[in-house]
Amino acid sequence: MSTSSTTTTTKPALPQDSPQPTNTPITLLNTPLAQTYTHIHPILLLSIYTARFSATVADPVSSLSQLAVVTAVLQSVYAVTCLPPTSEGSATKNAEGASSASNGSGGKWTKKPARTATRKGSLGARIWPATLSLLLTPPLALPPLTALAILLGAPLTTHFPHTLLLSLHLALLSAFPVLYTHGVSARTWRGVLGLMRPVDEVVGGALGALLGAWLGCVPVPLDWDRDWQAYPVTLVTGAYVGYVVGKVAGGTVMRGWVVSFD
């Protein structure tokens, strides 16, 4: 999920096989608030992260825990004000499925046909999906992201809270907006994981966050003896910077591009 986006920028050709129902980039809500807040949001995220940076360096666990709450709130606000929620299942459907999702069969329940139409226009119709996506983000995204971090070399026996917090921040930046806009159907996620979805704000931000965290590993082994080199400060920093860059690029210059491996 990480380096591929360095090499993604080939052609805006759509993939041949299209397992996901929608093949178009996400369009922002057509409200003045949405159009404004989408620009304020990254500035807000980075400003808060920068303001808390020295505290994060001093005590990563407590600072990153607090920061996770702030990021969760900001991402929810961003989702509710700017992004269209998933069209595949209604709020009521999601509520029904929440219990079965917790025992790991998240893919199945959204396949049932939607009973009620989603009223995208109303704020209330977006708060429900946002809340549910936020609640689903830890159980769905934390295990695979933590596993990913450990597979790529995060400490196995020590620093577990650090790794968990890194994964939590990555989940809030990358998985949460995707869950909110695309739902949890297996077909959609096959498209997302196969990097077959065209790049937009959400996909761009997710790829950027993961790539940023990947690049954030680079300074860790250097012998500069700086406090901020301690795991996982540079990785989380990379994730935030990468998210903002990816989100902005995905919403503008790279919008509509599709990752091509071959």
Place this chain on the structure above:
Amino acid sequence: MSCYWSSSPGSCCWHPSSFSKAIVILVDALRYDFTVPFTPKDGETAHHYHNALPFLYATAVKQPNNAFLLPFIADPPTVTLQRLKGLTTGTLPTFVDAGSNFAGTAIDEDNLIAQLRTAGKNVVHLGDDTWHALFPDYFDPDLTRPFDSFNVWDLHTVDNGVNEHLFPLLHPTNISKWDVVIGHYLGVDHAGHRYGPDHPAMTAKLQQMNGVFHDLVNAVDNETLVVVMGDHGMDSKGDHGGESDDEIEAAIWMYSKKGIFGRTSVSSLTPPATAKERPVAQIDLVPTLSLLLGLPIPFNNLGRPIDEAFIGAKGSDIGNLALANRVTSAQIHRYQYEYAQARGLSDESRSTSLDAWTKLTEIWDLNQRVILPGGQDWKGIYTAAVEYQTATLEICRALWARFDVVSMLHGVEVLALGLVALVVYARGINGDRTELTPLLLIRATIGTVAGIVVGLTLGLSIPQFQLIHATVYCTAIGGLLGLATGFYHIRNRLQSPIPSSAWSWTSLMLPVALSAGFAANSFTIWEDEILLFFLNTFGVLLFLSSFRQKSPVDRTIGCTQSIAFTVLTRLASLSRLCREEQMPHCRSTYYASANSSTSATWQLTIPFILTLALPAVIKTYFAQTLSYQHSATFMVGFILRLGLALTALFWTLDAADDGEWFGGSTQAYLKTVKVFVAQVVLAIGLAAGYATFGWAAPLLNIREERNSSATELRSASQPIETGEGEAKSSIIILGYANVHGSRYLLLFIPWLVAVILLQKPMGGGAIGILAWQVLSLLEIIDANQLADTPVGPVVLGLLGSFHFFKTGHQATLSSVQWESAFIPLHYIRYPWSPLFVMLNTFGAQILCAIAVPATVLWKAPPKKKGLLGDVAKAMATHILFYALINLATTMWAGHLRRHLMLYRIFSPRFMVGAIVLLIVDLVGILVAVGGTRWSFMSVADVFGWSSVQ
């Protein structure tokens, strides 16, 4: 000044001798902290190597006039042969000489032993036979007893031999037969290599040495000087070779019954608690011993006399000490003068030394001419002489690391051009390489021969050119030029080698990032972790790519196998052997403890788990394409399984031998039996395995089907419709879909058996994981249709480099597992012993190189055109990976030649890179591509194809 040029003893300014006889005992790898009492700090408890050798310290404290004990600092490389050169000539070593530890050539510089002989002294040598390579025919032929030094698993033969012959020499009836005895004990060093310092065997060895010194002191007479010293220390695992503190900190102890030793100050009454205080250099032995025995100091000495030996019993004889230092300074000055003349050194480059000399001369002349009030200023002379010696040594250390920049640039040039040629061949040729390769080879050969001729001519005719340099350089350039004309000839077949897809970009950028990282010492130190990161980055990308596959079978295989691949990488990464620079952020797991080089008891289960699991795992990969039949059942089910079972038996016997599970006579048999078992494994693996590979038929079987119910077989098989009337009956060739891949992969097994045998149990586990990873990689590549991309060869390059670290190696001299030569042999035997060490050290890279053709052949369509050309392309890409790393490490080592960490980090990495490239070249071309051809012929034979390619 007149006697400054005179070097004959007894002339006006020579130092009177204090002793007529000497016994010099060298205890190999006697680290300083072995000899001083252990003082616990922050809850640390004593290790096995502590407090086991108290005699040296006790005598130095109780009889300060008879004995002193000091830290004795070695100049790296800390290998015995280099140390002996330093200890006898008093000069600084050059690093690259370390390789000649195994083929010592006679010293041609002036040295202590030569001076002893010239002075008519009879020198007897007992112990390590390295001395005889350095000083052939210098020793008394009747009394001398050399012993083989490389059998590191033998702790006692050498030591007992030295004892047996040393003590009779001290008997009054024999005392007149010799003047100097050199005894070289190896047991401590071997205990370190075999078990590590923190092991009861080390305690026993040090206690034995303690007893030897005790008896020695009782036996010697008044006229004899006793010196006990270590030639180097050992690192936390008991190995040495590098320049870490533990490796350079040895001990020196001098003893005499005369009681002429003293201390320069009250604070130095007891020996230093650590080697960081009041250390003396190993080159200081040369002037000290020379002056104590009344010999001329060897011409090229740079050391200075040890204070304690000359200050006198009361510690007040500053005059004697000053004279000793002044004599030594004169010798050093004479040497430096000659050296500067010979090398054409400017005076500016050694100005601090010359200034110090002027000062020394002034104060000396002043003292000679006039009687100063209050006697002569010995203190001033002493200080000036020490200052001069220190300044000179400092200059020599900086100056003597001489770099031949022209040769370095030429070397980098050849490597870079070679890399370009390889890039063109590997990625820049359109279509099949098979028909082009002979043409390119012929052109390159013609160019090489022309280059040799030109080089020889230039070297012989132009005096400014060195013959060897000119020949080597012209040969390389000639070969490359010949290749270039070949490329020009086929120019219409060339294409841009610049990557065109995301996969080829990734395959290029990760190795480039790795190579760029070698410019920083941190990235070089942490290479093992970086390789884990890069490998699993590839693994994750392959996992994501598998989601894109249209066929559900490909998707499932791709996803599950890439999960297996990444999890196995992470599992293997738990096997770690930390290099010193990684501390304290790293914990070694390769051996029982950080202070050991034996396996922990739980690690003994690994060979047994391998025996049970590995053949079963490999079988499933053959079985997937119904190829597990005929020779495969024999190779995997018998050769591999038996080889692994016997390897497990070997390590059990080894543990029984180490742990002395059985007493008495059984113990003696263990060693013989375990070596025999290892030889059987090699015979089964390489001999029987290769024979099986050679004679194996393709892994096919034929089944007649009466109905078409067996559709599940079809994906992996070739149905041939018999077509006569019924049309329901067909003949199915089982295993057809992977006929090339499965046939070729048989070659992997014999090498796998041999490499696992030569690893420690933990390393065997890592290699087992490597084998599984190779197979899962083959499946991933097939599922993602990546056979034509550089992904396979590059991932195999990363995988080979990664498992180099996971089999207990690091890019340092001290991590070479020399003892692996003794797994299948009792003694050093050429050429086998070096080959075994190579298979131990570079086993992972060798196996990965052998696996490269399989990335192309695995499930390839049997009649696909140009398969051999594709294999050549993949192999060239694989070699390209190592060539890039070799070029980068060479460039960085050259560029950073004045870096503080040159010898510690950059040079060893450069050497590893060069050796690996050479081995992968040989194995890749001879074993892998040769094996591919052989395997093709056997397949073509069966189907009656004239040739597949």
